[in-house]
Amino acid sequence: MRAERVADQIREELRSLLEYEAKDPRLGFLTVTRVRVTPDLQAAHVHYTTPETVQRRDTSRGLERAAPFLRRALAMRLQLRHTPELLFHYDEALEQQERVEQLLQEIAAERAARPTDSDDDDKAE
Numbered sequence: 001m002r003a004e005r006v007a008d009q010i011r012e013e014l015r016s017l018l019e020y021e022a023k024d025p026r027l028g029f030l031t032v033t034r035v036r037v038t039p040d041l042q043a044a045h046v047h048y049t050t051p052e053t054v055q056r057r058d059t060s061r062g063l064e065r066a067a068p069f070l071r072r073a074l075a076m077r078l079q080l081r082h083t084p085e086l087l088f089h090y091d092e093a094l095e096q097q098e099r100v101e102q103l104l105q106e107i108a109a110e111r112a113a114r115p116t117d118s119d120d121d122d123k124a125e
Contacts, residue, residue, distance in 0.1 A: 003037040003038065006037045006041060006078075006080070007037040007044065008035075010037065010078070010084070011034065014035070014046065015032050017073050018070075022070075024062045026054075026058045026061065026062030027062045029051050029059075030049075030059055030062075030063075031048060031050070033047045033048060033093070033094075034047045038084070041084055042084055044084035044085070044087065045087050045089055046086055046088050046089065047090075047091035048088060048090065050090075064088070067086050070086055071083055074086075
């Protein structure tokens, strides 16, 4: 339960830090989607997305470079004995969801283009 509370706090503070205080232009279009904190509060797994037009590799490098600054800023804002290490992961869930939706639309289009069995029965009579 405490890890979830800390994760929520970290997510909100990171959003604010990235929007208002991070100077690296590679982080300008970054969206923090979720944060998972280990039960011992030693590490925070920060999941993020970027628009398609932004290079993932550049964003990843920007986050690696900004991690010490972000961790120090979190230490000042959060009332914790130990500030978790920040581990950044690109969140592919949105892309996967879009791909599933695209596949479902393709299936629906194929079904609509195909004659149904009842149409064949009507022609046989």
